[in-house]
Amino acid sequence: MTSLHPLDPITPGEIQLAVRILESAFPGVKLRYKRIDLQEPAKNEVVPYLEAERRGEVRPRKPARLLAAMFHRLDNGSFYKALLNADTKSVVSAKEMPKGVQGPVDVDEMIEMEQVCLNHPAVKAEIEKLNLPAGMTVCLDPWIYGTDDPNETRRLVQCYMYIVAHDHPQNNHYSLPCKFSPVFDGITQQLVRMDYLPGGGDSQTTETQPWNQVSTVQYAHDLLDEPLRTDLKPYIVQQPEGASFTVVGNAVQWQKWRFRVGFNNREGLVLHNVTYDGRNTFYRLSVSEMTVPYGDPRAPYHRKQAFDVGDVGFGITANQLSLGCDCLGHIKYFDGYRCDSQGTPIQLNNVICMHEQDNGLQHKHTNYRSGAATVVRNRQLVIQMICTVANYEYIFAFILDQAANIELEVRATGILSTVAFDNQNGQTVPWGTNVGPGVMAPSHQHLFSFRIDPAVDGFRNTVYYEDSVPMPEDDQNPWLVGYTTEQNVIKTSGSASTSVERHRVFKFRNDSITNPITHKPIAYKLHAMPSQMLLAHPKSFGSRRARFATRPIWVTKYQDGELYAGGEFTNQSKDSNGVEVWAGRNDPVENEDVVLWHTFGLTHNPRIEDFPVMPMERVSVMLRPDGFFTKNPALDVPPSAQSFNQSTLHPEPACCAGSQDKHQVKL
């Protein structure tokens, strides 16, 4: 019997165990590992365990630790998915996947592909034609090959090439994209085709020409022409008595919240089993998928559509954070593990950080008669990961507060995906922005799927939406100012729209518990973020592969294994086979184990200010109690006081003290 909690992330020992089990199961066959990770236990098996924990009762036997593995047989190239039982050290199942199903990109594969590409004679020949000055080289980002052929079954890699003008670890090669792009077979490592890229406003391409020398737009501090600012003073956060949280393993307790920090290779950070003051709120919260389709219509750019969760994985791409660089204040880090292609466990240090932050005032009221004020600050707990997906960076944070709110914040930063563009003569395109000499950044969208598995005081909930609507012109509304709310229960699985015009909010309620004051079922609500949905045409591969991104709200009946909005295998997928399929079952979802998937995000038509590295753009979604309590749950947070906060008054210049003279001085 393992000492691990059923929801603990995979351990290095378990990775090694999985390799041993598979080696026994495939004797004499060399396996290339793509992924070995925890398979979360079936919900009906783990909930009794979690409930016993929550209630402080004797816990039942743990569900078996299951491990999921994806690998290639090197004898015949076939791609397998296996489920292993770590307790019994046995194979539960091992299935060969149909031809054409592509697993996610892994780190070793990406590094290998870079080498294969750069060493290929055809690529070398193209580089030669650039006639680069001495010391300059070429590098590449191997890109997911978005589907445009329903019959394609090869694992294809589109290599986007860039000129490296400076031998520096942070040289910005994205400033100098090339106009050729070799396509390789990722399995045979053979060159499939040399694509030439359009450099003007249409799809026309030319043979590779000598490089028209332009300067790189750099972002690294020591490559900038201008001096750094010298007038920024230190800003230090101190918690002299330590943090307000307690951490044991992956279990966290903070300000009436308890939850488990989960980590897996695909989604990265997950919050499990979130309770507030001993009451269930959410069973599982994660960013289940995202897609980044590009709006540049010209081949081969029409294939640029990343699924950063399914194609690669936020766990795999999570940054190993460092104190004082990525995080300010008193920081707790969590590690994770992945395997390499040999099945060796690789420790991922500090991939999740957790810290408290002060977010201004939470509530205040001054009685104007007495002048007496109650002021409570908004202390928050931030659990964060930062993912680098080639050029882009995403910063994901779950932010909990003392009023029982949970926010999912996403910040987009990093470097725009760029293309070569002959913009020196003033040329522009309507689907992108010139961001430097010879370089254009195409418009694109970032659409995230936030998977919310609620447990509002129990595991059977009902999703409904509530609109604010004017009252009709009648006796009840003689002055024509009345408005009311209208409720619509989602009774069968399906999708729904957001509506700014109707101030639509979505709620999770527990029909079996009535709030004694409001006389309505207790609930949490979702402050959804109404966003422009996928712009690609419904008939396009771009849309067929990402149906989740065509609707802002999906509601499904919970089933084990249904975790990823875009389907299990997104890499070169032809159809998404994800949440739209599960929602389409027309399952009854009223007062059931229900899951809500919220698609939100950004249409990102680049600003030149987003280059060479992008000031973060922030989007956020909030979950708030709504009739879950009988009053503001943060009332018992101690008042804001100078004795506690130790703030400092800005000194007044001596010349100004008590004088109107200050008005005379000009900056």
Added chain:
Amino acid sequence: MTSLHPLDPITPGEIQLAVRILESAFPGVKLRYKRIDLQEPAKNEVVPYLEAERRGEVRPRKPARLLAAMFHRLDNGSFYKALLNADTKSVVSAKEMPKGVQGPVDVDEMIEMEQVCLNHPAVKAEIEKLNLPAGMTVCLDPWIYGTDDPNETRRLVQCYMYIVAHDHPQNNHYSLPCKFSPVFDGITQQLVRMDYLPGGGDSQTTETQPWNQVSTVQYAHDLLDEPLRTDLKPYIVQQPEGASFTVVGNAVQWQKWRFRVGFNNREGLVLHNVTYDGRNTFYRLSVSEMTVPYGDPRAPYHRKQAFDVGDVGFGITANQLSLGCDCLGHIKYFDGYRCDSQGTPIQLNNVICMHEQDNGLQHKHTNYRSGAATVVRNRQLVIQMICTVANYEYIFAFILDQAANIELEVRATGILSTVAFDNQNGQTVPWGTNVGPGVMAPSHQHLFSFRIDPAVDGFRNTVYYEDSVPMPEDDQNPWLVGYTTEQNVIKTSGSASTSVERHRVFKFRNDSITNPITHKPIAYKLHAMPSQMLLAHPKSFGSRRARFATRPIWVTKYQDGELYAGGEFTNQSKDSNGVEVWAGRNDPVENEDVVLWHTFGLTHNPRIEDFPVMPMERVSVMLRPDGFFTKNPALDVPPSAQSFNQSTLHPEPACCAGSQDKHQVKL
């Protein structure tokens, strides 16, 4: 010649001067002052001065300091508006306002009205009927009387009465509303009528009955039944080298920004003359008006519609802040002044606070090949005021950052406006939420008007909106994934819609300056907040008084004196006579001195968790450069480093160090 800057707020000496000028102008007449404040100089007079300052050139002669006064003549009760020249110490104009024009509420008036009401025999008789236990008293909030009679010209005050169950400076009387509401004439101080308030689901009222004793839902820390949390550890912000800003009078310099902090009685905080790196960005930014209409259709609640800027004033209601209570870190405060009814200057201490804050990461990129990362944190400058408008609190902050972004953040907190409601038997209404025994909080909206007077590299700008739209199905778009942007210039003054579906953004561009890289005019963009507009019927007084709240975007040609979206006099207004009138002039606004007014806000259907004091709800609007620079303007911000940030690692418990045992421990 005054030593004051033309945009400096009014000084106490100027208030005294205004009183002296008016006393001379109205010899022998006793005046009751409602407001004495700065009248900002005409734009065409002050801009040459500001431009000379910006360029470091010899400044031209300052425009005259003008003062605006509102007062009643006590000999005949007439209401006057006067404009005074402080330099020449003379009256420019003094006009009697038409009958029925009501000035804003002032502090003395409100305090007097409370006394008048409580001392009135009819009110005492009603209180008597409540048969309150010994020690309990009644208090009131004098409310703005929303218009429902086009012929009404009296200044009316609707007094909402509450039971004070505890003699404590922070007792929450809003928990115990009464069912009678006297209406007074604010000038004669005579009782006009005793309104009785409905207590059930319809408009039926009854005579005042003995009070059915229920307990008060308290928010003050020392009135809570439950103990305070004891596990919140101190969180201290230190700037050992001081702040990064420089302040001289009301002029501020911080991280390439320069601006002037303005303060007036009506809008409170205003930002003037905002430049970045010596370039003009915005001439003036302010919250020009807001309206809070209630959705309860029952008389007299249909009259509940506050205009917190025009009816009272954010300057008047701004909290006098205190170090360590309202503000964390290194804080600079600004004071303001108002006059009392005698014309005596009243100092408003610390009504604006300014401080730096750390807002996580601003940009990051890791080169995955080298592992080398550039990390820059997001230091912000926050200029904030907190306004208490009877029961509610609003926290307004302009937040500037190092990437040339300006955010307007609004937080709503404070106490819900409540009504008595017989909810003990499970009764509910569709226009409100039961928030305690015998008390209901009606649904309402908060609609703000953000007035943006742009100066994007000059004072002639063009407003346009840009939508993201799919490309048609044609040769240019064979794979059906292309999308482009569509621009629509606003050529004549008017209004426009937001559109989530089209990802509409509004931009301010300078047609005379082309960005050398993008080949498009330089611009700033507005990240508007699409919100549900006013729900009141267009024919209702609620809507006619607040036309600004019926459209999210208004564009007008600048004219001096056109500052307030709801018109100059909102108190008991019958029509708004504001931005909709100015926009309706069909002025040419392309490449002109243009002003954009953005209506945004919240439909607030109360949660019980918003009572007895509301965890803040945050809305925000952002202004961002878009082609204003040629690259990310924050590139030169120094990197985030531990030597600078001095973060702390959370200690690992000894039991866990380097061991898998940690998994065994349960919280």
